[in-house]
Every structure is written in structure tokens, then in C-alpha cells.
């Protein structure tokens with residue numbers, strides 16, 4: 001697959017390297033072309049790097065891996081993204097630790113509203129960046145919870161997750177991002193405020209035949 005990533009931070013770099021290692025064509029897009037090029041030079045794996053606008057042109061799938069407050073700026077840079085799949089891993093967390101949107105609306109739905117010609121999938125937001133390379137916990141894969149209103153986009157997401165060794169679980173329509181975003185906050189609270197630390201992940205545990 002041709003995958004572009006917007007944001008050269010921890011999620012962007014980690015997933016760029018992983019997906020390139022898995023054989024995908026990856027482009028890492030930054031606010032600054034020089035940053036994008038420098039980061040890909042550090043990462044290796046034949047990843048391409050440049051601006052967000054170049055990234056928007058390149059991929060049929062785009063991962064949004066930037067802070068929530070940057071959405072409007074990114075939108076200006078990338079345009080409509082007509083016909084593209086957007087993987088939205090953004091947790092709209094404010095500096096207070098609370099969600100900027102929630103319960104009746106979600107970052108995922110806001111992104112879908114802002115990019116009405118794209119197919120938005122909420123995905124990867126409940127997974128800690130340091131787990132993406134080593135997704136097994138107790139011998140079982142961490143769960144990739146995802147939701148979207150677009151079946152082909154869901155299928156592409158699930159395929160990507162399986163390839164990474166994650167266990168994809170279809171969580172239904174995009175509006176269920178309202179529940180996946182708080183789930184990420186729950187994980188963060190348990191990891192960093194309740195003393196459990198980050199060495200646990202969220203796993204779907206079903207009885208036989210209830211695989212998610």
C-alpha cells in the first residue's frame with residue numbers, strides 16, 4: 001500500500017518504520033520539508049519525506065499523527081483528500097488531560113466532517129506507541145480497535161493491523177470513536193496516574209466464537 005503519514009513525532013516515525021519494514025511505500029510529511037527529509041534519513045528503509053502537501057499527494061492511505069489542535073493547519077496544507085483513506089489515531093487531549101471533545105462528538109467525526117470526500121477510520125488511538133513494535137502481551141496480541149462508516153477502509157485497516165501482529169476488532173460506525181477516544185484516556189490514566197506503568201495493553205477477550 002502507499003501510505004503517507006502527517007506528523008514526524010513518535011507515532012509518525014514508529015509507524016513509518018514499521019510499515020516500510022512490512023513492505024509498504026511510505027511517505028512522511030512534516031510542516032517543514034527539511035524536517036521530513038531529515039527524519040526519513042535517520043529512519044532509513046527507503047521511506048520518502050517532505051511536506052504535508054506532498055504526503056497528501058503520495059498516499060492512498062494517510063495516517064493523521066499530529067496533535068488535535070493542529071487540525072486546521074493540517075487541513076490548509078493537505079486539501080480535501082478526496083478518495084483517500086484517513087487513519088485517525090488522534091486523541092483530542094488537552095493539557096489538563098481531559099478530552100477536548102467527547103460523549104456526543106469525537107475527533108474522528110470532526111475529521112470526517114472536515115474531510116467529507118475522504119474515508120475516515122478511527123484506529124491506533126488506543127495503542128501506546130512503544131507497543132507497536134512488540135504487540136504481544138501474555139502471548140496474545142494487543143487489540144487494534146477501529147471504527148468507520150466505510151467498509152473498504154475498515155478492511156484496509158484490519159489488514160494493516162494483522163500484518164503488524166495486532167488483533168483487529170471492528171467497533172462499528174465512526175460515531176463509536178466517541179467511546180474509543182475515552183478508552184485511550186482510560187489507558188493513559190491507568191498507566192501514568194494510577195501507578196501501573198505503560199507495560200500493559202487493551203485486549204479483547206472473547207469466549208469461543210466471539211473474536212471481535
Ligand SMILES: NC(=O)c1ccc[n+]([C@@H]2O[C@H](COP(=O)([O-])OP(=O)(O)OC[C@H]3O[C@@H](n4cnc5c(N)ncnc54)[C@H](OP(=O)(O)O)[C@@H]3O)[C@@H](O)[C@H]2O)c1
Nearest residue numbers: 007008009010011030031065066067070090091125128129
Ligand atoms: N504517543 C502515543 O503513544 C500515542 C498513541 C496513540 C495515539 N497518539 C496520538 O497520535 C498523535 C501524535 O502523537 P505523538 O506522540 O506522535 O506526538 P508528537 O511526538 O508530539 O508528534 C506530533 C507531530 O505532529 C506534527 N505537528 C503538526 N502540526 C503540529 C503542531 N501545530 N504542533 C505540534 N506538532 C505538530 C509534528 O511533526 P512535524 O514537526 O514534522 O510537522 C510533531 O512531531 C496525537 O494526536 C496523539 O494523541 C499518540
